[in-house]
Amino acid sequence: MKLPESLAAALTAADEAYLIALCNKGTYNRAKKDLAALASPPQAECTPDGVQVQLGQVTCLIRAPLGDSRCSCPSSAVCRHRISAILWLQSQLEGPADGQAPDREAPPPQEAEPDFPSLRAYPPEKLVRQLGARRHAADLVRWQSGQGAKITAGGSVVTVELPWAAASVRLLEPLEHSTCSCHSKSFCVHKAEALFFWQLEQGLVPAALQEAAPAAGSGWDPEQARGVCQGVRQALAAQMATGLSRLPPSVCDTTERLAALCHTGRLPRLERALRRLQEEYAAYFRRSATYRDTSLLARFGQAWRLAQAIEAAPEDRILQLAGTFRDEYRPAGPMQLYLLGLRQVTGRNNSGYEGAVYYFWDTEGRCFYTYSDLRPAFYEKPRRRSPLQLWGMPCTLDQAWNCVLRLHGARVNGEGGLSGTSSCHADLGQRVLPGEILPPEALCTDFEQLLQKHSAAGLPERERLAVVRPAQCIPQPYDRVQQLFQMRLLDDAGRDLWVTVRYDQTEQPVIDALERLEAGLRKDTARMPVFFGTVYRDKDLLRLYPIEYFGPDSWQAAPPEEECP
Amino acid sequence: MNELLDEMEQALSDLLQAGLASAGPEAAGRLRTLARQGEQAGLHTGAQLLEEVAADLEARAHRMQKDDQALTDRICRAGRYLALCRQRWQEEAIRLRWQGRS
Numbered sequence: 004m005k006l007p008e009s010l011a012a013a014l015t016a017a018d019e020a021y022l023i024a025l026c027n028k029g030t031y032n033r034a035k036k037d038l039a040a041l042a043s044p045p046q047a048e049c050t051p052d053g054v055q056v057q058l059g060q061v062t063c064l065i066r067a068p069l070g071d072s073r074c075s076c077p078s079s080a081v082c083r084h085r086i087s088a089i090l091w092l093q094s095q096l097e098g099p100a101d102g103q104a105p106d107r108e109a110p111p112p113q114e115a116e117p118d119f120p121s122l123r124a125y126p127p128e129k130l131v132r133q134l135g136a137r138r139h140a141a142d143l144v145r146w147q148s149g150q151g152a153k154i155t156a157g158g159s160v161v162t163v164e165l166p167w168a169a170a171s172v173r174l175l176e177p178l179e180h181s182t183c184s185c186h187s188k189s190f191c192v193h194k195a196e197a198l199f200f201w202q203l204e205q206g207l208v209p210a211a212l213q214e215a216a217p218a219a220g221s222g223w224d225p226e227q228a229r230g231v232c233q234g235v236r237q238a239l240a241a242q243m244a245t246g247l248s249r250l251p252p253s254v255c256d257t258t259e260r261l262a263a264l265c266h267t268g269r270l271p272r273l274e275r276a277l278r279r280l281q282e283e284y285a286a287y288f289r290r291s292a293t294y295r296d297t298s299l300l301a302r303f304g305q306a307w308r309l310a311q312a313i314e315a316a317p318e319d320r321i322l323q324l325a326g327t328f329r330d331e332y333r334p335a336g337p338m339q340l341y342l343l344g345l346r347q348v349t350g351r352n353n354s355g356y357e358g359a360v361y362y363f364w365d366t367e368g369r370c371f372y373t374y375s376d377l378r379p380a381f382y383e384k385p386r387r388r389s390p391l392q393l394w395g396m397p398c399t400l401d402q403a404w405n406c407v408l409r410l411h412g413a414r415v416n417g418e419g420g421l422s423g424t425s426s427c428h429a430d431l432g433q434r435v436l437p438g439e440i441l442p443p444e445a446l447c448t449d450f451e452q453l454l455q456k457h458s459a460a461g462l463p464e465r466e467r468l469a470v471v472r473p474a475q476c477i478p479q480p481y482d483r484v485q486q487l488f489q490m491r492l493l494d495d496a497g498r499d500l501w502v503t504v505r506y507d508q509t510e511q512p513v514i515d516a517l518e519r520l521e522a523g524l525r526k527d528t529a530r531m532p533v534f535f536g537t538v539y540r541d542k543d544l545l546r547l548y549p550i551e552y553f554g555p556d557s558w559q560a561a562p563p564e565e566e567c568p
Numbered sequence: 569m570n571e572l573l574d575e576m577e578q579a580l581s582d583l584l585q586a587g588l589a590s591a592g593p594e595a596a597g598r599l600r601t602l603a604r605q606g607e608q609a610g611l612h613t614g615a616q617l618l619e620e621v622a623a624d625l626e627a628r629a630h631r632m633q634k635d636d637q638a639l640t641d642r643i644c645r646a647g648r649y650l651a652l653c654r655q656r657w658q659e660e661a662i663r664l665r666w667q668g669r670s
Contacts (some may be wrong), residue, residue: 236637236640237637239640240636240637240640241636243583243584243587243588243636243639243640243643244587244588244589244634244636244640245587245589246584246585246586246587246588246589246590246591247584247585247587248585248586248587249587249590296578296581296582296584296585297577297578297581299581299584300577300580300581300584300647301647301651303584303644303647304643304644304647304648304651307640307641307644308644308645308648311641450666451666454659454662454663458659459655460651460655461655496666497666498666499666540655540658540659540662541658542570542658542661543570543658543661543662543664543665544662544665545662
């Protein structure tokens with residue numbers, strides 16, 4: 004029987020793996036048995052649409068591509084009748100006259116590796132749009148960390164396993180006949196992910212699409228954002244024209260309303276800048292001793308410049324300037340962390356949020372991570388909450404201080420923030436002194452290094468964290484004018500670093516602890532503590548805000564005394 | 569240098585305190601003086617920015633239509649410039665202090 008060329012080519016190319024991928028292994032095996040058990044050989048007739056094959060009472064129309072074949076049975080998917088008809092037609096091509104399926108155990112003749120033209124031709128840009136920004140970013144992280152999809156290319160089928168989605172996709176030629184374990188008939192997200200990983204492996208994805216773009220989310224309107232920024236600038240210009248001395252206290256409410264407008268307009272960075280400005284206004288009107296004109300000018304300028312930049316930005320840049328409400332948390336694999344310290348945060352310090360920030364040392368990555376337990380305090384004080392328990396630990400996070408935690412399934416964002424996701428669990432290790440965990444190179448004894456690497460104004464907090472061991476520690480009198488508690492630390496070369504805490508009601512416990520340290524140092528000047536904190540510059544002084552300090556006994560166990568001979 | 573930066577910053581803060589509408593000719597004069605001092609100290613960009621703010625402040629008094637956004641923009645740019653200068657100066661000042669030459 005002479006078959007159309009395209010159908011003959013499709014039948015020749017379709018191996019067992021391909022036919023199984025079109026349906027499933029059970030259907031394929033059943034089709035073979037049905038074909039072998041047929042009472043009479045099938046009848047075939049060529050039509051303009053394909054080849055009509057009569058199998059008993061069922062009629063199949065087999066055409067190229069094979070996935071487009073039809074059957075008179077009610078099944079919409081590729082049924083056992085279609086597979087039987089395909090197998091029979093293949094046998095007709097190969098020669099046996101009795102209608103039985105050829106021996107599939109015999110190795111097929113050597114064929115060229117399939118090229119998968121439709122898989123190659125699918126535009127990567129379209130794939131990225133179908134995945135969405137969040138999934139695209141997560142897939143890139145998986146690919147770059149070597150934890151991407153498992154791809155097996157076997158003959159005419161590419162099998163892609165997606166362990167995080169518990170899905171398995173078989174990519175076929177043509178693409179529309181690919182199948183997924185989720186049984187979706189359409190081009191589901193698993194198929195899109197599978198094709199994306201295959202194209203990454205084949206080097207078909209351009210470099211621009213191998214970087215995660217910021218996610219806009221649905222309903223983000225650049226024109227609305229520009230309108231909000233224009234309104235913000237008008238309001239700020241009006242405040243500048245009136246002057247702080249003539250502004251009513253309601254300017255705090257006005258600025259807060261602008262921040263809320265930015266929140267609705269999905270401009271989180273501008274919202275945070277305006278909330279910081281609002282705090283400065285509030286400090287001015289309540290005559291806070293910590294208010295500074297220059298600080299107000301700086302925050303006013305930050306809000307103004309950001310609003311101006313967003314308003315003038317092109318489409319591809321505006322989302323980056325707008326910022327994100329919550330950073331994407333991405334898989335970080337297993338981690339071993341050590342809880343080094345924590346810091347209480349008030350609204351003044353953190354643009355309207357209150358709570359605590361926990362600082363961890365990553366023993367393998369040798370860097371710091373943080374976990375922020377913060378709640379908004381714009382409108383009312385956050386309610387008192389029960390102590391924080393995370394990651395399935397048997398104790399609170401505070402109780403895990405100075406303990407080693409082994410995290411499984413941890414997720415981190417781009418700023419080194421840890422996620423409190425319930426899919427992560429931690430094994431609590433024993434309490435260990437920090438000197439036994441932190442390597443010697445993590446302990447800073449040279450303050451020139453602090454100046455160069457940890458103190459620039461624009462650095463994020465994580466990069467300004469430092470563990471410092473001074474050679475000398477000189478207590479200073481309390482500065483009643485500026486309300487500063489200070490201690491002067493010296494390194495071996497005589498360079499100084501000033502431990503500084505500006506008085507605030509919430510900082511009283513910190514100041515009390517440091518005063519106790521001072522008293523201890525006056526009695527015993529040889530036992531230098533180790534400080535952990537954030538470094539910053541203030542005029543011609545290098546300063547450290549202390550998050551934690553460790554006395555010699557609480558830093559490292561003393562070496563055993565040598566026995567007398 | 570630190571004192572000059574402090575004075576420039578204070579002049580801009582005072583402008584924010586008093587307001588553009590109430591600043592008066594003294595404010596423009598003060599900014600011009602600081603611009604000259606900045607030019608002598610090598611802060612050419614800062615001097616130009618302060619000079620522009622002074623000129624806009626003076627011109628504002630004689631206009632019916634006040635373009636406060638443009639003037640606010642200049643003031644904020646000048647503030648940002650001063651902040652960047654201060655960062656650079658701070659690093660040097662800390663080192664000089666350590667070397668005992670401040």
